Amino acid sequence: MEIQELKVKASQIRMDLLTIIHRAKTGHTGGSLSNTDILTALYYEIMNIDPANSKWEDRDRFIASKGHSVESLWCVLADRGFFPREELETYSQFGTRLIGHPNNKVPGIEMNTGALGHGLPISVGMALAAKRDGRSYRVFCLMGDGEQAEGSNWEAAMAGAHYKLDNLVGIIDRNRLQISGSTEEVMGLEPLDEKWAAFGWNVVSINGNDMEELLQAFRAVPEVPGKPTLIMANTTKGKGVSFAENVPAWHHHVPNDEELALALSELSASIEELTQKGQVQ
């Protein structure tokens, strides 16, 4: 897809996720909005996947370690055709497959996640399996920044470097906010990129809400042979919705009717602007 089309897609995904959260009256709005651009780049342009054959052996793997931001993922998977779009209406309803965290009963979800600090160890295992089997698939693991306080990440960081897994890509959605406030107030992380580099990873810092920078960073992997890559995606929590941006309460605040209408109108306007600028139909 062209850059402009990807940007439009990201705005549409944001509209979708706000709609399902509003309908269900539950969800993690801020973190889903901040990582929408990352998912859009991966699922529409970067990852080698086949929605019609979701278990294809050589597919690239995506693990949502920050499982609570699942709403953006549900919307992307539905839009890519892993399951019918209408199923989004069941999100968080009794008996649904589309629960509030990734659930591998749903095509496109590799593993159940939600407990923080689990995704990277699993991803290391997957990447190691690919190496041992001589397969070429890559493993993308999206982590939260608040999640970095979980020690298991660092156990896995060591292992990823030890086994020289250059087919492994860790992504940190560095939006600098967690449920109780700023990450630096809750449990200081900085200098986070230096920590990952010290653990033996190739670290790339980008604006994680900039589609060009995301594509460039993902396409460059592996930049350093024999090293796993950590993409420090600096993002804005609540991205795309003016009144939610950088507001800690929007971690799991649910938009009311007025807020939804305002948010959708802002996103529509951004799509219109993009469409005019890029002559995207």
Next chain:
Amino acid sequence: MNKIPNRQVICDTLLELAKDDRDIMVLASDSRGSAAMAPFANTFPEQFVEVGIAEQNLVGMAAGLAHSGKKPFVTSPACFLSMRSIEQIKVDVAYSRTNVKLIGISGGVSYGALGMSHHSVQDIAVARAIPGLAIVLPADRHETKKLTEALVKYDGGVYVRIGRNPVEDVYESDDYPFEIGKAVIVQEGSDITIIAAGETVRVALDAAQALAESGVSARVINMHTIKPLDEEAIIAAARETGRIITVEEHSIYGGLGAAVAEVVVQHHPVPMKVLGIPDEPAIAGKSAEVFRHYGLTGDNIKQVAFELINK
């Protein structure tokens, strides 16, 4: 007396099986020595993964490997494997339905002198509460071999607990039917039933022998699989022998005795006695000394049996 510890039997058996099955993998957390897995690591380096002292990552990586079609055997001291990585066992293994075999070595009070941090007498209780996770304690080297062969064919998460030292044989050979989930009556009897698992099966047999000399016919059930539990064998024992003693190298809370009691009270209530490790600070000592201290001996079980029978 047998000189081969069960951990070595697992390694020997996997060495044989891995020749023809390149998907079998062994993971260790700086524990290849204590798990007796060094020969496997040396023979099949491409099927061995060292993760260092990091039990959460150990289980997470195993789940990732299993997701990619591997058959990972995680080998780590039971005390750490069962408790330190229990959330990974719950989410990455059981909930995600990955084919990971968790081998808790030096379980129970195997690390007798090392104290409470190294005793693993809560592991069965913790593992039992995880939906979909099977739990197996092999009784001797023959059963350990049969179990290891069964594990390679079994699709799903299993927690296995074995001890550290060689144990006296329960079986004369491995020529008997073994099936995960199916109890084995190792001695028929009609007056009382002693149900044991793992290394206490031998102790239960000793008790049954002593009881026989006093004219009491004791049935001994090797409940090697604690989950899924063979309820039929328990209900039959309750109905046919009227009294049940359970013997386990585990806290009296949440282990074999608790599991058996849950079945007995709901299906055929009979007098029961649960023998195990009481709810108190751990005592250190050699494994046999600790067993003696808590009455996990043939003599004591015989006494308890008389008390139940004369009630």
